[in-house]
Amino acid sequence: MDRNAGFRAFVDAHQRSLLRLAYLLTGEEHLAEDLVQSVLVRMIARWPRLRHIDKLDLYARKAMMNQYISWRRKRSSDEVPTADPPERSHWPEDSAVLRIALRQALMRLTPKQRAVLVLRFFEDRTERDVADLLGCSVGTVKSQTHHALARLRALAPELAPNLPVMGLKETHR
Template structure:
């Protein structure tokens, strides 16, 4: 199989999962598409070396995480957030409202904190997997997770009961084995 066909096969197979990760990281469909395109272009240039890897999709995920964090650093220097949306009466159990509140709170986390939460709880990855993807230690993942959940509780107190289950002892690394 030639280089282009091999890369197309990889992209076709993993594009959907990578786009989902990009969307969860960015919170925006268009930015997610841009992020995915950026990662795939970067991979295409390195494809002769990457296709021999056992898991090139792991490389793609790590590249995506690094690229996202890099983008956020650049954007943070030049953009100012607009005001919060006005409050409206709602029931705390309204799942649509909770999703909106969660999304708004996630967007106010640092890039690393948001990345840790997305990889850890949405993709249900182990602390070791997240550390490998982010290129940091397991201890950093644990502390970033702790700080991110504390920040979410401060930003959106109505999420606190649901967040408490994420730090329960049965979610620890040892219990998952």
């Protein structure tokens, strides 16, 4: 009997969604693949204990968040700031341009702010889910979301009409 059949089944079922999440966090295809691979390598080493967890996909996502934030902390000391992106006001306002602007703005957020926005709005998770995944309070998720959206509006004003407005509806989600 193959001891890793359950792990392979888990990877087959969740690899695409984990890669999507990793790409949204890192903004780079190869770095996203490295992030997923790093988490999966750690998981297979612990598979005999992990295979009994009910929500293994949430465990993997939490591990990915932790690994991503850890990587960002290590990389931040090596990063060198570059010039501001070119002025965008002459570009046509189409969805491709907005996606590029969003990606550039997301890359300039703190790791935790980016993680909160990706989980809340791209993965459509509740504030409680995000808090559990990031190991913080719901209040922290709310404040990080508020600050991250404000920073996105400042970094890329052309995105403002497309960003969620934080109000009562979103905070009780």
